[in-house]
Amino acid sequence: MALRxxxxxxxxxxxxxxxxxxxxxxxxxARKSALARLQDMGLPTRxxxxxxxxxxxxxxxxxxxxxxxxxxxDEPPVFDAIDRLKIVxxxxxxxxxxxDDLAMAGVKIERLEHAAESDIHWAKxxxxxxxxxxxxxVQRPLAxxxxxxxxxxxxxxxxxxxxxxxxxxxxxxxxDSDVLLHHVxxxxxxxxxxxxxxGPAAARFNKVMEVEVCDGAAFHHxxxxxxxxxxxxxxxxxxxxxxxxxxxxxTLTANGVLxxxxxxxxxxxxxxxxxxAGAALGDGDFHHDDTIFITxxxxxxxxxxxxxxxxxxxxxxxxxxxxxxxxxxxxxDGYQISQALLLDGDSQFLAKPELEIYADDVxxxxxxxxxxxxxxxxxxxxxxxxxETEAQDLLVxxxxxxxxxxIENEEISEDLxxxxxxxxxxxxx
Amino acid sequence: xxxxxxxxxKLEEEDKVILKxxxxxxxxxxxxxxxxxxxSGKSTTSYVLSGRDGYEVTEGTVxxxxxxxxxxxxxxxxxAGLFLAFQYPVEIPGVGNMTFLRTAVNAQRKARGEEEMSAxxxxxxxxxxxxxxxxxxxxxxxxxxxxxxxxxxxxxxxLQMAMLEPKMCILDETxxxxxxxxxKLVAEGVNALRDEGRSFLVITHYQRLLDxxxxxxxxxxxxxxxxKTGGPELALEVEHNGYADILAEVA
Numbered sequence: 001m002a003l004r005x006x007x008x009x010x011x012x013x014x015x016x017x018x019x020x021x022x023x024x025x026x027x028x029x030a031r032k033s034a035l036a037r038l039q040d041m042g043l044p045t046r047x048x049x050x051x052x053x054x055x056x057x058x059x060x061x062x063x064x065x066x067x068x069x070x071x072x073x074d075e076p077p078v079f080d081a082i083d084r085l086k087i088v089x090x091x092x093x094x095x096x097x098x099x100d101d102l103a104m105a106g107v108k109i110e111r112l113e114h115a116a117e118s119d120i121h122w123a124k125x126x127x128x129x130x131x132x133x134x135x136x137x138v139q140r141p142l143a144x145x146x147x148x149x150x151x152x153x154x155x156x157x158x159x160x161x162x163x164x165x166x167x168x169x170x171x172x173x174x175x176d177s178d179v180l181l182h183h184v185x186x187x188x189x190x191x192x193x194x195x196x197x198x199g200p201a202a203a204r205f206n207k208v209m210e211v212e213v214c215d216g217a218a219f220h221h222x223x224x225x226x227x228x229x230x231x232x233x234x235x236x237x238x239x240x241x242x243x244x245x246x247x248x249x250x251t252l253t254a255n256g257v258l259x260x261x262x263x264x265x266x267x268x269x270x271x272x273x274x275x276x277a278g279a280a281l282g283d284g285d286f287h288h289d290d291t292i293f294i295t296x297x298x299x300x301x302x303x304x305x306x307x308x309x310x311x312x313x314x315x316x317x318x319x320x321x322x323x324x325x326x327x328x329x330x331x332x333d334g335y336q337i338s339q340a341l342l343l344d345g346d347s348q349f350l351a352k353p354e355l356e357i358y359a360d361d362v363x364x365x366x367x368x369x370x371x372x373x374x375x376x377x378x379x380x381x382x383x384x385x386x387x388e389t390e391a392q393d394l395l396v397x398x399x400x401x402x403x404x405x406x407i408e409n410e411e412i413s414e415d416l417x418x419x420x421x422x423x424x425x426x427x428x429x
Numbered sequence: 430x431x432x433x434x435x436x437x438x439k440l441e442e443e444d445k446v447i448l449k450x451x452x453x454x455x456x457x458x459x460x461x462x463x464x465x466x467x468x469s470g471k472s473t474t475s476y477v478l479s480g481r482d483g484y485e486v487t488e489g490t491v492x493x494x495x496x497x498x499x500x501x502x503x504x505x506x507x508x509a510g511l512f513l514a515f516q517y518p519v520e521i522p523g524v525g526n527m528t529f530l531r532t533a534v535n536a537q538r539k540a541r542g543e544e545e546m547s548a549x550x551x552x553x554x555x556x557x558x559x560x561x562x563x564x565x566x567x568x569x570x571x572x573x574x575x576x577x578x579x580x581x582x583x584x585x586x587x588l589q590m591a592m593l594e595p596k597m598c599i600l601d602e603t604x605x606x607x608x609x610x611x612x613k614l615v616a617e618g619v620n621a622l623r624d625e626g627r628s629f630l631v632i633t634h635y636q637r638l639l640d641x642x643x644x645x646x647x648x649x650x651x652x653x654x655x656x657k658t659g660g661p662e663l664a665l666e667v668e669h670n671g672y673a674d675i676l677a678e679v680a
Contacts, residue, residue: 381533382504383515398521399523
């Protein structure tokens with residue numbers, strides 16, 4: 001097993017000099033166990049099937065690839081008009097000055113740094129737990145690395161319906177920042193929370209969010225990944241869904257030289273609903289990977305994956321989406337669609353849709369398409385006086401609309417649509 | 430208004446000549462009809478005038494109010510006042526009919542250096558126009574032509590024409606796929622737009638549309654040429670005797 005040995009050596013070399021963060025007995029135990037997982041799996045390489053379409057080397061390298069910080073005045077921050085509780089991180093470090101007071105009825109927010117020292121039994125049981133579950137059947141070493149080494153992040157406990165969304169803002173300060181953030185969220189039975197995320201975060205960003213959505217609870221997640229074109233990011237969103245719970249996540253990505261967003265959901269309670277969607281707009285040196293894994297392990301659950309990418313000037317889009325229906329997960333309703341609109345011949349879309357079904361009474365469908373702009377529609381618009389670029393933007397927006405429609409909150413959806421329009425207009429120049 | 434002079438057109442991709450010297454002069458406020466058998470070049474004429482890709486003009490000129498339009502992009506021709514009602518209106522999923530129309534109206538205004546229409550004014554304007562064409566609010570909200578019946582699509586074309594207020598309107602087989610009632614409705618919409626400053630070129634196989642939209646001049650096209658020009662009575666002659674007699678006569 002020369003390959004395995006090479007991988008082990010590379011992982012050992014990479015981790016040399018890295019030490020686990022201090023503090024907290026339960027956290028230390030979780031970190032140690034994550035480190036053991038990581039050492040056992042080894043860091044991902046190009047040879048790994050799961051990384052076939054996305055090169056992991058710049059995500060695993062000891063040296064951080066630099067990423068210039070763009071002028072924050074370049075464009076108005078997304079979600080600005082939304083009434084929300086703002087929590088700001090700069091290069092992965094909590095910024096109390098820029099953040100709101102971390103208090104909201106029915107929601108307890110603590111920093112990982114502090115929580116690790118206190119005895120929070122629910123967090124103890126959750127930190128690294130969903131990540132561990134997510135390691136089978138497919139390994140996600142970068143998530144284990146995050147659990148082991150993340151120093152900051154939030155521990156959020158939701159016991160009621162939160163009045164406002166929690167808005168996590170990740171600002172980028174230094175050209176070579178290398179950031180690991182780990183959030184743990186528990187939404188208790190019947191409670192509800194919306195989490196917004198935006199900002200480039202760092203030159204290299206590794207983020208894990210573990211979300212336990214208890215029976216009858218709802219979790220909404222909307223994320224915008226824009227700005228700072230050179231940044232690299234790998235994110236993992238782990239979710240566990242109880243009975244009659246709802247989990248909805250949407251991501252809009254318009255920048256970033258490399259982005260890999262993994263979503264790993266376990267549906268363990270009957271009658272739960274999970275929707276995961278994304279819209280990506282890539283121009284030039286842009287590689288965007290959505291890797292989704294949804295496991296149905298309960299009766300009568302619905303899952304939906306809707307991913308759309310618009311690519312031009314050599315941009316690359318990847319979609320690896322899987323629905324796993326375990327034996328006994330009858331009445332499963334699974335849907336998956338991934339589509340790319342290639343605006344030129346240089347761009348490419350790589351898709352690997354997968355269904356694995358062990359129950360006999362299920363409805364699962366999946367589809368994937370890659371196409372160019374509809375010339376007939378373009379001419380029709382032009383013949384009505386709409387200039388070429390504007391006509392193309394209109395068709396691009398129309399293409400992405402199915403994914404954006406997945407956002408339930410209209411205010412947030414409009415905010416992102418406006419942002420999308422702004423990006424399109426700027427790119428005309 | 431529209432001057433077509435000795436227009437020769439071939440397909441870009443293959444060596445096939447479609448138009449072999451078409452000349453036509455349409456004055457302001459006039460309605461001209463082009464009739465002709467299948468494959469005579471009627472639809473190609475409309476496509477070339479509107480600027481569709483795939484055709485190469487090898488000879489001849491086309492001017493709209495004295496301006497050479499052959500060098501213009503389709504959107505520039507539209508802003509200059511040209512409008513083509515499509516034989517097969519295109520479906521555009523994801524783009525609302527209303528959004529589409531507002532974008533088009535304002536793009537043309539902008540191109541002409543006019544002020545854009547406010548959302549409120551636009552709404553008032555479109556509601557009034559839609560009402561006369563029996564287009565309901567639902568059709569305005571739906572994506573452009575998606576799920577529209579044949580009649581709805583053609584009415585939607587006329588609505589666009591009414592909203593854009595072009596100077597030169599080309600109707601490419603607008604009657605195809607329409608029943609008698611739908612055809613009447615469409616014809617009424619067109620007639621409502623007749624104006625001394627607005628000209629029409631109506632392309633059709635059949636005389637029946639011309640019962641409703643009365644032309645001033647009728648041209649018969651065959652094998653890429655206008656072979657005969659006359660008054661409305663020429664359309665009736667086609668209706669009674671078919672094209673064979675006329676073609677034999679000019680051969």
